[in-house]
Amino acid sequence: MPTVRVTRRVHFSAAHRLHNPALSAEENERIFGLCNSPNWHGHNYELDVTVEGTPDPVTGYVVDLGHVRAAAEAVIGDLDHRNLNVDVPWLQGILPSTENLVVAIWDRLAPSIPSGRLARLVLWETPRNSAEYSGE
Amino acid sequence: MPTVRVTRRVHFSAAHRLHNPALSAEENERIFGLCNSPNWHGHNYELDVTVEGTPDPVTGYVVDLGHVRAAAEAVIGDLDHRNLNVDVPWLQGILPSTENLVVAIWDRLAPSIPSGRLARLVLWETPRNSAEYSGE
Amino acid sequence: MPTVRVTRRVHFSAAHRLHNPALSAEENERIFGLCNSPNWHGHNYELDVTVEGTPDPVTGYVVDLGHVRAAAEAVIGDLDHRNLNVDVPWLQGILPSTENLVVAIWDRLAPSIPSGRLARLVLWETPRNSAEYSGE
Amino acid sequence: MPTVRVTRRVHFSAAHRLHNPALSAEENERIFGLCNSPNWHGHNYELDVTVEGTPDPVTGYVVDLGHVRAAAEAVIGDLDHRNLNVDVPWLQGILPSTENLVVAIWDRLAPSIPSGRLARLVLWETPRNSAEYSGE
Amino acid sequence: MPTVRVTRRVHFSAAHRLHNPALSAEENERIFGLCNSPNWHGHNYELDVTVEGTPDPVTGYVVDLGHVRAAAEAVIGDLDHRNLNVDVPWLQGILPSTENLVVAIWDRLAPSIPSGRLARLVLWETPRNSAEYSGE
Amino acid sequence: MPTVRVTRRVHFSAAHRLHNPALSAEENERIFGLCNSPNWHGHNYELDVTVEGTPDPVTGYVVDLGHVRAAAEAVIGDLDHRNLNVDVPWLQGILPSTENLVVAIWDRLAPSIPSGRLARLVLWETPRNSAEYSGE
Numbered sequence: 111m112p113t114v115r116v117t118r119r120v121h122f123s124a125a126h127r128l129h130n131p132a133l134s135a136e137e138n139e140r141i142f143g144l145c146n147s148p149n150w151h152g153h154n155y156e157l158d159v160t161v162e163g164t165p166d167p168v169t170g171y172v173v174d175l176g177h178v179r180a181a182a183e184a185v186i187g188d189l190d191h192r193n194l195n196v197d198v199p200w201l202q203g204i205l206p207s208t209e210n211l212v213v214a215i216w217d218r219l220a221p222s223i224p225s226g227r228l229a230r231l232v233l234w235e236t237p238r239n240s241a242e243y244s245g246e
Numbered sequence: 247m248p249t250v251r252v253t254r255r256v257h258f259s260a261a262h263r264l265h266n267p268a269l270s271a272e273e274n275e276r277i278f279g280l281c282n283s284p285n286w287h288g289h290n291y292e293l294d295v296t297v298e299g300t301p302d303p304v305t306g307y308v309v310d311l312g313h314v315r316a317a318a319e320a321v322i323g324d325l326d327h328r329n330l331n332v333d334v335p336w337l338q339g340i341l342p343s344t345e346n347l348v349v350a351i352w353d354r355l356a357p358s359i360p361s362g363r364l365a366r367l368v369l370w371e372t373p374r375n376s377a378e379y380s381g382e
Numbered sequence: 383m384p385t386v387r388v389t390r391r392v393h394f395s396a397a398h399r400l401h402n403p404a405l406s407a408e409e410n411e412r413i414f415g416l417c418n419s420p421n422w423h424g425h426n427y428e429l430d431v432t433v434e435g436t437p438d439p440v441t442g443y444v445v446d447l448g449h450v451r452a453a454a455e456a457v458i459g460d461l462d463h464r465n466l467n468v469d470v471p472w473l474q475g476i477l478p479s480t481e482n483l484v485v486a487i488w489d490r491l492a493p494s495i496p497s498g499r500l501a502r503l504v505l506w507e508t509p510r511n512s513a514e515y516s517g518e
Numbered sequence: 519m520p521t522v523r524v525t526r527r528v529h530f531s532a533a534h535r536l537h538n539p540a541l542s543a544e545e546n547e548r549i550f551g552l553c554n555s556p557n558w559h560g561h562n563y564e565l566d567v568t569v570e571g572t573p574d575p576v577t578g579y580v581v582d583l584g585h586v587r588a589a590a591e592a593v594i595g596d597l598d599h600r601n602l603n604v605d606v607p608w609l610q611g612i613l614p615s616t617e618n619l620v621v622a623i624w625d626r627l628a629p630s631i632p633s634g635r636l637a638r639l640v641l642w643e644t645p646r647n648s649a650e651y652s653g654e
Numbered sequence: 655m656p657t658v659r660v661t662r663r664v665h666f667s668a669a670h671r672l673h674n675p676a677l678s679a680e681e682n683e684r685i686f687g688l689c690n691s692p693n694w695h696g697h698n699y700e701l702d703v704t705v706e707g708t709p710d711p712v713t714g715y716v717v718d719l720g721h722v723r724a725a726a727e728a729v730i731g732d733l734d735h736r737n738l739n740v741d742v743p744w745l746q747g748i749l750p751s752t753e754n755l756v757v758a759i760w761d762r763l764a765p766s767i768p769s770g771r772l773a774r775l776v777l778w779e780t781p782r783n784s785a786e787y788s789g790e
Numbered sequence: 791m792p793t794v795r796v797t798r799r800v801h802f803s804a805a806h807r808l809h810n811p812a813l814s815a816e817e818n819e820r821i822f823g824l825c826n827s828p829n830w831h832g833h834n835y836e837l838d839v840t841v842e843g844t845p846d847p848v849t850g851y852v853v854d855l856g857h858v859r860a861a862a863e864a865v866i867g868d869l870d871h872r873n874l875n876v877d878v879p880w881l882q883g884i885l886p887s888t889e890n891l892v893v894a895i896w897d898r899l900a901p902s903i904p905s906g907r908l909a910r911l912v913l914w915e916t917p918r919n920s921a922e923y924s925g926e
Contacts, residue, residue: 248926250889252922296922301893307889308889308921
């Protein structure tokens with residue numbers, strides 16, 4: 111039986127700031143530069159959700175991508191048009207770098223994939239910057 | 247000797263319908279929703295063909311991508327501007343989900359790669375949905 | 383007061399066939415080639431809807447693009463996952479070339495733009511082919 | 519002598535919020551929905567700057583696009599990684615809709631185009647939403 | 655009768671150098687910078703060819719875009735995988751800026767558009783730089 | 791601790807020619823076709839640089855992508871607006887196929903990645919052709 115990976119792209123827009131409260135203002139600015147700008151900035155994020163499995167002989171689906179979209183939108187609905195540092199209970203205490211965000215989204219999304227298994231997330235902060243996580 | 251993967255993108259436009267004749271009309275509509283629409287719908291498909299190997303010391307090529315393009319177009323020439331449920335002998339009996347299509351294209355294309363080995367196919371049904379297969 | 387044009391992109395997937403029933407089968411094939419393929423083919427269409435007007439001093443909007451999206455989706459909801467030659471009452475008797483489609487969508491959409499005026503539609507049949515109409 | 523339009527794309531990332539302080543909280547939420555979210559959200563903006571003129575017989579340029587890029591980046595440098603409601607002196611009192619932003623950027627950028635004349639700005643808030651202004 | 659604009663995108667890859675032989679080496683380097691690099695550089699060019707007219711009642715076409723593609727490829731076939739300063743007889747004496755190229759391509763292409771009239775060319779030197787010409 | 795891959799895209803434009811001086815002119819033309827055109831052609835290259843590692847608990851970064859961009863631009867600065875066959879000391883004797891280029895860039899770039907480890911390079915010669923290398 112072939113193993114196939116299917117991917118659905120979803121998107122959200124959010125504000126954030128890279129700032130570690132354990133560091134001084136000077137250290138934050140030195141490390142994060144413009145990304146530490148005090149009154150926030152923001153991005154159009156794109157998230158590629160990849161699920162791996164064997165196509166079902168009856169449906170031809172590894173998983174219904176409409177269900178993957180719904181599961182992903184349930185998670186990113188908490189992020190869309192929000193402030194990632196302030197508004198999201200499950201991001202409290204997490205510095206919202208793309209790396210930390212993609213891991214946090216994985217932990218939230220993986221249990222709700224209805225069939226197959228979550229195999230890869232790619233989170234695009236801009237069309238030229240991304241972070242990829244495969245659960246390990 | 248380095249192992250390099252080279253990729254060529256090709257495209258085709260086709261009609262299809264997700265419908266399993268072993269199921270009732272109601273079950274088909276419940277499972278496939280709009281994709282079961284009786285008079286077909288269609289997509290602009292993009293296919294990324296990846297071949298892996300060692301660059302030839304004389305040519306610098308893993309494989310001439312012009313030959314990969316020709317091999318891929320020989321296969322998708324059967325699909326382009328066709329109905330994937332009706333017109334293609336080698337898709338008879340296959341429910342044309344993106345997953346099943348990418349596996350069927352692999353089986354058809356792999357033997358005609360002139361050098362290196364077919365390593366990955368990614369078939370895009372839309373810019374936001376795709377299926378990826380690596381031959382196993 | 384400045385005049386600004388705002389644009390919202392929406393998409394749909396549909397099957398069609400270029401075929402003029404007033405012509406012979408041979409003439410149809412000669413004129414339309416693969417696009418005349420008897421069992422249909424299809425595309426992922428993208429539609430750029432542009433509305434022109436003066437930004438409202440209270441909202442900063444020429445028009446709420448969420449309302450433009452809703453108006454456009456009410457029209458293309460008749461086309462999405464459908465057969466443009468067969469399934470759409472308001473396309474009966476219209477040969478579904480990109481040119482004819484963009485004019486038909488204009489006639490259907492223009493009256494439902496809630497503020498400003500519909501200024502331009504661009505309908506993409508593929509990422510390399512499009513038709514543009516400005517209502518005249 | 520031919521008239522040619524040349525375009526350079528530049529980008530910036532910023533936070534904002536659609537909120538009119540002359541309206542009640544309820545009216546703001548009703549009109550702007552998620553875009554009124556109190557703790558800001560943000561976007562990757564792309565700005566297409568188009569300059570029109572006659573190519574110089576010596577250089578072949580309507581304008582050196584490197585100079586256009588520099589002029590545009592001098593303006594959007596005030597916006598990049600900033601909060602459009604709070605941080606930008608020349609946006610004070612302006613509700614930062616895409617429409618209002620593109621007009622404000624025009625007023626700021628037009629005088630610094632070194633040759634030719636600014637003919638069109640297109641400001642993309644997302645890949646599916648944009649506002650276009652031609653100075654009138 | 656509606657007036658519709660149809661567009662077909664074609665592409666070519668070429669080497670060039672911005673250099674005016676009437677200027678000194680120092681002036682060339684000051685004006686053109688890296689684009690004056692002596693041993694050439696190059697680009698993947700994209701050309702958007704727009705033809706305007708009334709859709710034919712029999713075919714639904716302003717013009718068969720397959721014919722537009724063929725006409726455009728006959729012209730850019732002289733440019734593809736060539737050196738724009740050296741290899742192209744009809745570019746002799748023309749400094750190959752994007753502005754001058756789009757005008758030269760217009761003059762070459764306009765007479766061979768089989769129906770409708772050539773309305774606009776957009777020549778992309780990179781995804782962020784382009785020149786647009788409408789024949790006047 | 792999670793392992794995350796971060797990617798930054800950078801670009802350059804260059805001229806090249808596929809030509810093996812150990813072969814006859816006829817063999818070169820037979821093997822490389824238009825890519826052997828004597829007076830060079832060129833491309834807009836895009837390079838995706840992927841670094842793998844564990845996010846730093848203090849910064850949330852696998853690596854500061856600004857530093858990755860700087861390291862990559864230090865390498866491709868030798869290639870940008872240059873002739874890959876002629877101008878680049880570290881490409882001497884290397885036939886500039888996409889495969890050979892991506893390996894040469896890897897060897898040059900890997901030692902200068904400031905944290906994490908270089909995990910993958912994808913070099914796009916055009917939007918439809920690429921070569922990918924993971925260091926082995």
